[in-house]
Amino acid sequence: xxxxxxxxxxxxxxVRIGLIVCVVLVAGQLVEFIKQYLQFDIRSSNEVAxxxxxxxxxxxxxxxxxxxxxxxxxxxxxxxxxxGAAIAPLIYFSTVISLCLAYAVGRLxxxxxxxxxxxxLGLHRxxxxxxxxxxxxxxxxxxxLLEGIxxxxxxxxxKHRYVALALMINMPGNVMVGGGGGISMAAGLSGIFAPxxxxxxxxxxxxxxxxxxxxxxx
Numbered sequence: 001x002x003x004x005x006x007x008x009x010x011x012x013x014x015v016r017i018g019l020i021v022c023v024v025l026v027a028g029q030l031v032e033f034i035k036q037y038l039q040f041d042i043r044s045s046n047e048v049a050x051x052x053x054x055x056x057x058x059x060x061x062x063x064x065x066x067x068x069x070x071x072x073x074x075x076x077x078x079x080x081x082x083x084g085a086a087i088a089p090l091i092y093f094s095t096v097i098s099l100c101l102a103y104a105v106g107r108l109x110x111x112x113x114x115x116x117x118x119x120x121l122g123l124h125r126x127x128x129x130x131x132x133x134x135x136x137x138x139x140x141x142x143x144x145l146l147e148g149i150x151x152x153x154x155x156x157x158x159k160h161r162y163v164a165l166a167l168m169i170n171m172p173g174n175v176m177v178g179g180g181g182g183i184s185m186a187a188g189l190s191g192i193f194a195p196x197x198x199x200x201x202x203x204x205x206x207x208x209x210x211x212x213x214x215x216x217x218x
Contacts, residue, residue, distance in 0.1 A: 016120060027070040034060045035078045054083065058094050065098040066105070068182030071175050072098070085213050092210035095180075099169070099202045102181040106188025107195075114189060162197055166205035180206075 038057050057079050065072030076091045115131040165187060169180050178186065184202070187193040 024067075024069045027064060027067055030060070031064055031071055031074055034064075034075050038075075038078050038082050054079070054087070054090075058090060061091070062094050062098045062101065065095065065179070066102040066181040066184075068102075068178040068185055069175060070179060070181065073180065080209075080213055088210040088213045092206060095206045095210075096199075096202055099180050099184040099206070100199060102184035103188035103193075103195075103198055103202075106185035107191070109189060161192065162201045165193065165198075166201050169202070169205045170208070 034057060038053055057075055061072055061075040061079070063072075064070050064075065073095075076095065079087055080091055111131055115127040119127045165183070168174060168177070168183050174180065174183065177183065184198075187198060
């Protein structure tokens with residue numbers, strides 16, 4: 001196969017990134033569709049429709065929130081607005097399940113598959129570095145990732161990475177850096193976040209809004 005020129009490589013990489021952006025945009029439109037679907041009157045005569053709406057909304061919320069760069073959290077907010085404080089516990093546990101699902105995907109993806117995905121985007125050097133890092137023992141990865149970095153702030157963040165994780169999950173506009181799903185998937189992929197501490201961090205991080213709604217109403 002002939003070697004691609006820099007211009008062709010740039011164009012080919014742009015096409016691939018464009019495909020990913022299209023997938024994210026389609027998922028975003030699906031979020032909007034689910035939000036519109038949930039806008040109906042709650043009456044005793046349409047109890048079946050309410051139950052169906054809750055089931056569909058919850059399933060879509062868990063799946064879409066786990067997808068990087070997709071604002072699936074908007075479905076949860078729509079459900080809280082629609083059904084009030086009574087549904088807050090369901091949204092809380094659904095959020096925990098969704099972020100843990102994203103974390104599990106990141107943790108279970110083979111390093112070579114991750115590297116192959118980066119090479120598909122034309123990021124060959126990054127793919128080689130990531131592959132070399134992911135093949136190390138989890139205990140050695142953090143030191144390797146910080147190697148050559150003099151920033152004191154980054155070292156403090158790495159030391160208190162679970163606190164940083166909780167703050168990122170709650171950060172306004174975090175969809176720009178992958179959203180809760182993307183952040184959780186990256187945490188699983190990195191191998192520097194242990195499963196139980198990750199679960200506890202997520203349970204604490206996503207609790208403020210549901211607790212506030214349960215205490216003060218919708």
